[in-house]
Amino acid sequence: MHDLSRRKLLKATAVGAGAVALPGLLSGGTPGFAADTAGWSSSEKHPPARLTGRIVRPQDPDYADASLGWDELFVRYPLVIVFAQETQDVVNALTWARQNDVALRVRSGRHSLEGWSNVDNGIVIDVSELKSTDIDVAARVARVGAGLNQLEAVTALAEHDLAATTGTEGSVGLSGATLGGGFGFLTRYLGMACDSLIGAEVVLPHGADGAKAVEVDLHHHSDLLWALRGAGNGNFGIVTSLTYQAAPLRSVAYLQATWEGLDDLHGVFDTWQRSAPFTDPRLGTQLEIHKSQILLFGVLAEGSEAEARHLLEPVLSIGSPQVTVQLGNWGDIYSGFQVPIEDEPANWKFFSQFTNEPFPRKAISVIRGF
Numbered sequence: 412m413h414d415l416s417r418r419k420l421l422k423a424t425a426v427g428a429g430a431v432a433l434p435g436l437l438s439g440g441t442p443g444f445a446a447d448t449a450g451w452s453s454s455e456k457h458p459p460a461r462l463t464g465r466i467v468r469p470q471d472p473d474y475a476d477a478s479l480g481w482d483e484l485f486v487r488y489p490l491v492i493v494f495a496q497e498t499q500d501v502v503n504a505l506t507w508a509r510q511n512d513v514a515l516r517v518r519s520g521r522h523s524l525e526g527w528s529n530v531d532n533g534i535v536i537d538v539s540e541l542k543s544t545d546i547d548v549a550a551r552v553a554r555v556g557a558g559l560n561q562l563e564a565v566t567a568l569a570e571h572d573l574a575a576t577t578g579t580e581g582s583v584g585l586s587g588a589t590l591g592g593g594f595g596f597l598t599r600y601l602g603m604a605c606d607s608l609i610g611a612e613v614v615l616p617h618g619a620d621g622a623k624a625v626e627v628d629l630h631h632h633s634d635l636l637w638a639l640r641g642a643g644n645g646n647f648g649i650v651t652s653l654t655y656q657a658a659p660l661r662s663v664a665y666l667q668a669t670w671e672g673l674d675d676l677h678g679v680f681d682t683w684q685r686s687a688p689f690t691d692p693r694l695g696t697q698l699e700i701h702k703s704q705i706l707l708f709g710v711l712a713e714g715s716e717a718e719a720r721h722l723l724e725p726v727l728s729i730g731s732p733q734v735t736v737q738l739g740n741w742g743d744i745y746s747g748f749q750v751p752i753e754d755e756p757a758n759w760k761f762f763s764q765f766t767n768e769p770f771p772r773k774a775i776s777v778i779r780g781f
């Protein structure tokens with residue numbers, strides 16, 4: 412298998428980026444996935460494909476459940492949804508979509524913030540039932556199916572005192588989070604989720620109208636692995652398994668602090684924003700500002716309660732927060748802070764921004780008045 416050059420790869424995928432950004436404008440066809448042309452001339456045709464796996468169509472009773480995303484702000488009506496049970500189902504689905512010129516979307520945990528994993532009158536190739544886990548504990552290498560959600564992945568690794576960064580919401584797909592970067596409590600300690608990604612199985616277009624699974628790692632199709640680490644959401648191919656280099660993590664100290672009312676907001680926010688980026692790299696924190704409460708969460712990897720309290724002392728010394736600290740296995744702590752999906756709003760519109768500068772006092776006042 413030869414490596415695709417980066418320029419060729421980016422050229423091949425330039426259309427794909429547009430397809431993902433403007434799904435409503437796609438009338439049909441395949442997003443501009445990187446093609447694997449080895450061994451096939453690009454004009455060579457494959458035999459007609461048949462859809463395999465668990466297939467759900469509009470007339471089926473489970474169609475509504477099968478098509479709805481986590482964010483009900485975006486409702487789409489796909490022609491068919493394929494829940495892949497194995498990689499070959501994805502190969503067949505991509506071949507079928509190409510041969511029939513049907514628009515396609517890839518889906519895992521359904522938490523796309525812009526409804527990008529669904530499409531009207533197209534095919535949704537859903538990998539969420541690919542749930543395998545294969546962990547080499549000695550080498551700390553985990554190869555998992557692309558259908559795991561973050562809670563399942565964190566739990567599987569934590570059983571062996573291992574971890575890789577994920578986002579905080581357990582029901583988010585591991586695929587979607589990792590391929591888009593993946594930022595969470597362990598980021599300051601272990602990097603982004605995609606930093607731990609060392610390999611993947613990816614289904615790519617093949618020949619004139621087919622598809623094929625390829626293994627990518629640091630030595631094979633390394634450009635494609637590079638591209639998947641942070642820009643892989645629906646752009647370069649359909650990821651069916653992910654391989655991570657995990658890190659040892661025996662326990663964490665999990666601190667929660669609550670300030671009733673917003674009277675201490677300026678002090679808490681300003682002290683937190685000036686200390687959090689520079690504190691001990693084992694400590695990841697999150698500050699939430701609600702209408703009448705300020706909540707601070709901190710995860711200190713391999714740390715004690717005393718260390719967690721000490722590192723956060725500058726913030727905790729403001730006002731009179733109620734503080735609790737729990738020590739435990741990362742899997743138990745992570746599952747313990749999950750919000751049941753029924754308690755979350757059905758329609759969301761939110762986005763993330765990064766800032767290099769501390770918020771000025773005026774900006775903190777705006778947050779307070781919001």
Ligand SMILES: Cc1cc2nc3c(=O)[nH]c(=O)nc-3n(C[C@H](O)[C@H](O)[C@H](O)COP(=O)(O)OP(=O)(O)OC[C@H]3O[C@@H](n4cnc5c(N)ncnc54)[C@H](O)[C@@H]3O)c2cc1C
Pocket residue numbers: 431481516517518519520521522523524527528538557577578579580582583584585586587588589590591592593594595643644645646648649650651
């Ligand atoms: C409530 C909530 C909390 C969040 N918290 C965090 C957080 O703490 N940290 C963080 O970093 N992010 C967070 N996110 C963002 C989240 O990581 C992204 O929205 C992510 O893309 C969702 O992935 P998914 O698999 O659940 O979603 P899906 O809707 O299934 O997919 C999302 C995108 O990834 C593509 N995709 C999915 N699977 C594959 C695959 N196997 N191969 C190729 N492309 C694929 C889809 O086509 C789509 O473009 C949060 C999102 C929500 C809604």
